[in-house]
Amino acid sequence: MEFxxxxxxxxxxxxxxxIAVILLVTTGISGQSGALNETSQSxxxxxxxxxENVR
Structure with a gap:
């Protein structure tokens, strides 16, 4: 069965x-949107x- x-x-x-949406929502709720937000974005x-490299 090929995929x-x-x-x-x-x-x-x-x-x-x-995952990105969950990360952004949780960091927004916790109030530590500074460093965590940058980390999740990177x-x-x-x-x-x-x-994109895989495709």
Missing amino acids: PIQKLGIIVLAVLVL VISNLTESV
């Missing part, structure tokens, strides 16, 4: 977006870059 890489990339991207950008 198309493009579909996998879309699923991975969707999961990453979900992690998100790194992940999206790696996903």
